[in-house]
Amino acid sequence: MQNLQENDFSEQRKRMVHEQLMARDIYSEDVIKAFLSVKRELFVPESSREHAYGDFPLAIGFGQTISQPYIVALMTQAADIFKEARILEIGSGSGYQAAILAYMCAEVYSVERIEGLKELAEQNCSKAGFFAVRFKCGDGTLGWPEYAPYDIIIVTAASPHIPVELVNQLKDNGRMVIPVGGLAVQDLLLVRKKDNKTIKEKLCGCRFVPLIGEDAWED
Ligand code: SAM
Numbered sequence: 246m247q248n249l250q251e252n253d254f255s256e257q258r259k260r261m262v263h264e265q266l267m268a269r270d271i272y273s274e275d276v277i278k279a280f281l282s283v284k285r286e287l288f289v290p291e292s293s294r295e296h297a298y299g300d301f302p303l304a305i306g307f308g309q310t311i312s313q314p315y316i317v318a319l320m321t322q323a324a325d326i327f328k329e330a331r332i333l334e335i336g337s338g339s340g341y342q343a344a345i346l347a348y349m350c351a352e353v354y355s356v357e358r359i360e361g362l363k364e365l366a367e368q369n370c371s372k373a374g375f376f377a378v379r380f381k382c383g384d385g386t387l388g389w390p391e392y393a394p395y396d397i398i399i400v401t402a403a404s405p406h407i408p409v410e411l412v413n414q415l416k417d418n419g420r421m422v423i424p425v426g427g428l429a430v431q432d433l434l435l436v437r438k439k440d441n442k443t444i445k446e447k448l449c450g451c452r453f454v455p456l457i458g459e460d461a462w463e464d
Pocket residue numbers: 309310311312335336337338339340341342343356357358359362383384385386401402453454455456457458459
């Protein structure tokens with residue numbers, strides 16, 4: 246029974262990669278490999294497991310969501326992950342994005358403001374076999390200074406602007422992917438840091454839950 250269910254999820258995973266990622270604009274072989282390997286069904290609540298591979302976000306509790314697979318893939322591809330990269334994720338949520346990153350590189354740090362979700366993300370990553378990701382409960386708008394500077398920062402909640410501390414904690418030539426805009430809709434930005442200046446490129450329009458903290462939206 247368990248094997249039947251696992252086969253079914255593995256079929257759904259392949260279909261998701263082909264129909265939702267490759268049929269759009271996800272071409273990075275490393276990203277595709279990660280999405281074929283990480284079991285998304287382990288990162289969604291039991292009650293919505295049958296929809297784990299749907300082309301939409303899903304509720305994970307505490308009023309938060311696990312993002313649509315395509316958006317996670319687009320952010321990962323834009324970040325241009327490399328094996329030796331040290332990556333900071335802001336907004337651990339279910340832990341799925343952190344697991345995808347951990348599949349692709351050595352060092353992943355992830356900050357979540359809600360304690361219950363930090364614990365959930367940690368448990369989900371362990372269930373899926375990713376034990377090396379380091380999680381912390383705190384305000385991600387202030388980054389995680391102990392392990393800075395980072396090669397790459399991925400922010401998975403919407404900010405009214407680019408938080409200053411995140412730019413400070415990014416290496417020169419580093420990249421940040423972050424949704425910036427209003428509470429209803431935002432632009433997904435790829436931000437490159439060069440000689441202490443930032444160069445911004447808009448990737449697409451998007452809709453994320455708010456980044457709440459000292460240098461973003463108020464609670
Ligand atoms: N990356 C997650 C995943 O793979 O499931 C999805 C993240 S969800 C779209 C956004 C998350 O950002 C929520 O869990 C929310 O609690 C968190 N968040 C919002 N403001 C934050 C802040 N200042 N610091 C850290 N996490 C924050």
